[in-house]
Structure formats: structure tokens, C-alpha cells
Amino acid sequence: MSIDRPILPEAAAGLAQLDARSREIFRRIVDSYLSTGEPLGSRNISRLLSVSLSPASVRNVMADLETLGLIYAPHTSAGRLPTELGLRFFVDAMLEIGDLNVEDRHAIERQVRALSASRSVEDVLTDASALLSGLSRGAGVVVATKQDPAIKHIEFVPLEPTRALVVLVGEDGGVENRIVQLPKGLPPSALVEASNFLNARMRGRTLGEARAAVEEAVGAAKGELDAITADVVAAGLADWAGVSAGEPRQLIVRGQANLLEDLKALEDLDRVRLLLDDLESKKDVIDLLGRAETADGVRIFIGSENKLFSLSGSSMIAAPFRDGDQKIVGVLGVIGPTRLNYARIVPMVDYTAKVVGSLLRQG
Structure with a gap:
């Protein structure tokens, strides 16, 4: 380590x-x-x-x-x-840090693997965040590159005469929904036709790959699609266009309630309130965790030496994890008061990052 x-x-x-x-x-x-x-x-x-x-x-x-x-x-x-x-x-x-004992290692492996069996990557990371929170009695945090899984199925579900729900199911089991606006007087058959058209061209491709292919197909299929169905397909694509254009990383936080335990005084409560406000500022947390991506192993942030925790006086212990290509794809860690048990939590975070990376490589 x-x-x-x-x-x-x-x-x-x-x-x-x-x-x-x-x-x-x-x-x-x-x-x-x-x-x-x-x-x-x-x-x-x-x-x-x-x-x-x-x-x-x-x-x-x-x-x-x-x-x-x-x-x-x-x-x-x-x-x-x-x-x-x-x-x-x-x-x-001066901090002396040893490795986790065999029992702790097996406990982390069992919990992450059991919770994450046959689950999506996001589920694996959510489970890891919850695990770290439970073991440390702090808040478990994970930031990772947003996944763009291969598409398994897409369907338009009518809600109102001028609105429909677009359901996108990924090969990894993930499901995302979007609301799209429909032209007035749209026949139900147009939604079925739009779903069939998109499934024939999107299945097995990532959203980024599928968008370009579908846009090209729409242009080449003017005779195959009537104008109103083409409008529905275009509306669905336009609504999904921003999926990959926003913040490329996602933040998962679990166990905020742990931070309210073991408060010693009123100033402790004020500090925790400030910390909870910090955690709501997702961009700042993502940026701070991002600094651990370039670290040589576990990174420790303490109190006001970083802008995010300057008021709450908190600490964070974080470690990067890697995918099958040994590329760093995210960071996980624990946030809590400055009196975290560093000697215990540092090897715990380090080993959990290794287990999560191993699961991602197997996937």
C-alpha cells in the first residue's frame, strides 16, 4: 500500500x-x-x-x-x-499504518462482491460508498466517469396527447428516462414505428455511437419514415443529446447521517451542518476527489488546507481505482471530522479501491 x-x-x-x-x-x-x-x-x-x-x-x-x-x-x-x-x-x-488483517480483507471482499453481483457499474460504486460509510462511521464518497453502456432497448411510452416517456435500457441493466414533446394529433402507431426504427439501429451500440448512426439513417430513410414519425425520432435524439455533454463524472455520497453521531458540543453541530452543505456542492467535491486521481496511492486532505473544508474543518481519505486497461476511472473515499481514525481508515480505503477495481476489470 x-x-x-x-x-x-x-x-x-x-x-x-x-x-x-x-x-x-x-x-x-x-x-x-x-x-x-x-x-x-x-x-x-x-x-x-x-x-x-x-x-x-x-x-x-x-x-x-x-x-x-x-x-x-x-x-x-x-x-x-x-x-x-x-x-x-x-x-x-509519524502516522504508522499497517495492512488490514485477513478478516477485514475478507469482509470487504464479501460485502462488495455480494452486494454487487449481477449489478450495474453504478450499483457497484454505490455499494462501495455505502460499505465505506458503514465501516468508517463517516460519509462514503465515490466519483467516477459516467458510463456509456451499450443500448439493449428503447421505447416510447405515451403519457399525454403531446408528451411521451422515452425509456432507454442499457446492456448493464441500467435504465434512464426522458420526457419528450410530441406533435399534436400523433397517432399511436407513430410511437411504435419510432421505437422499432431506433431499436433496429441502436441496439448493441453506445449512445454516442448510436446517435450518429441514427441521424444518418433518418436522413437516408425519408421514404421509409413518414414526416411525423421522423419528427418523433428526432425529438427523442435531441432530448438524449445532452447526456454525455454535461459533467463527465458522477458523485455518489452515502452515510451523511453518520456525521451527526458522536457530537461533543454545539460547535460540532455547526461544523457538521457546514460539512453537509459542502457535500451538497457536488462540483467542489468532484474537483477535490479529482485531485486524488493523480496521487501515488491514498491521498489525505485535512481541514482548511483545501477550500472545500475550510469552514467545516473536515478531513477526507481517498484512493483511485482502475479499469481493465489500468486506466484510473474514479476515486473513492471517506469524509468525516478531522479526528478520523487515519491508521484504520487509510488501509480500508486503499483495499476497497483495489477490490472495486478488480470487479470492474472482471466486468
Whole structure:
């Protein structure tokens, strides 16, 4: 497993100034924060240290760590919490990440494969997002290239005298619908004729391939199609024309409700509300996840170092996955508070990305 965690200049400078005692105290503060979200005081730290050190001596070390910008006091005379810079320093320079154990690996494989058996690619990705949410107690996110599957069937279903539903069924089992406007006085036979005409030319082709072929066929079949049926075919094609022209990637988010659990204070609720607002801004989330597509392995984003989470102070752990041609086709990950269990979630995200990529390659 590879992790893309280049050490920031500030972190490198801080690391050079920390001796073994300072590192242990800093690690204790971060571990406490990741476990409980609460500040840790000098008296408690002195009891936890592997070497005997008085609370006064611990406070001196904490003052040095605070000067470096790695920790801060949330309240007067309180214990200390890591700053966002401190968390980044910890993740880049001190976080110890092991592989998942055999049980966890098998659990992820079983759940993804069982949930995704005989399902479309979008279903596989939705299942993976839900799986990550359940395992991490955060929000599971996936961004992937929109699929353009081969077409299995197309049909016009009348709704009103001047409107019809166009149903497009893909070879992967996916179904998409569009409403089209119909000419007044259209006979029911025209919808049947339009469906037959399109099925004869679209079946087995992707939408992009089929559109060009059908447009050419309509021009060459003036005598074969009456004018009103040709209008119905053209209306259906025009309505489907924008399918591939918009945002080329889709975003799937599952488990937002998990973010409301384990709130410590009113400010936590405000933070989560801001995060939920961030997740509604799909373009920004897609752009942020897109930055992980060029990462060498797992990418970790922390708090205000990225624009999206600048107000909510959240973190995201993301990893890319590849198709059968080893081309990166998407990114999946977990979003949650900055006190995510990085050591546990990083290998979980990494392995889930590998399992999803394996399923896509088999498909």
C-alpha cells in the first residue's frame, strides 16, 4: 500500500526540532484527540509516558510544541489539542499504518462482491460508498466517469396527447428516462414505428455511437419514415443529446447521517451542518476527489488546507481505482471530522479501491 503524503516544509522543520520526548508527548496528545476529541492535560500525560516526567516538565515541552504551531489550548488552563498543521505533521511524518488483517480483507471482499453481483457499474460504486460509510462511521464518497453502456432497448411510452416517456435500457441493466414533446394529433402507431426504427439501429451500440448512426439513417430513410414519425425520432435524439455533454463524472455520497453521531458540543453541530452543505456542492467535491486521481496511492486532505473544508474543518481519505486497461476511472473515499481514525481508515480505503477495481476489470 502506498500513501501520498509529502512532508510540508513546516512539518519537516518541526520534525527536525523534536526530540524523542517531545515526539512522545505530541503523539499522546494526538492519539487522545483522535480517540475522544478531548484535550489532554500535562498531569494525565505525565502518567502515560514511558519515562518518568513531572507535569511541570511536560508543560515546558507542550509550550515548545505550541510555539511550533503543532498544538493549542482550546480554553484557558485546559489541556492541549493538535492544530490542523499538527495533524498534517502527524499524518505525514509519524502516522504508522499497517495492512488490514485477513478478516477485514475478507469482509470487504464479501460485502462488495455480494452486494454487487449481477449489478450495474453504478450499483457497484454505490455499494462501495455505502460499505465505506458503514465501516468508517463517516460519509462514503465515490466519483467516477459516467458510463456509456451499450443500448439493449428503447421505447416510447405515451403519457399525454403531446408528451411521451422515452425509456432507454442499457446492456448493464441500467435504465434512464426522458420526457419528450410530441406533435399534436400523433397517432399511436407513430410511437411504435419510432421505437422499432431506433431499436433496429441502436441496439448493441453506445449512445454516442448510436446517435450518429441514427441521424444518418433518418436522413437516408425519408421514404421509409413518414414526416411525423421522423419528427418523433428526432425529438427523442435531441432530448438524449445532452447526456454525455454535461459533467463527465458522477458523485455518489452515502452515510451523511453518520456525521451527526458522536457530537461533543454545539460547535460540532455547526461544523457538521457546514460539512453537509459542502457535500451538497457536488462540483467542489468532484474537483477535490479529482485531485486524488493523480496521487501515488491514498491521498489525505485535512481541514482548511483545501477550500472545500475550510469552514467545516473536515478531513477526507481517498484512493483511485482502475479499469481493465489500468486506466484510473474514479476515486473513492471517506469524509468525516478531522479526528478520523487515519491508521484504520487509510488501509480500508486503499483495499476497497483495489477490490472495486478488480470487479470492474472482471466486468
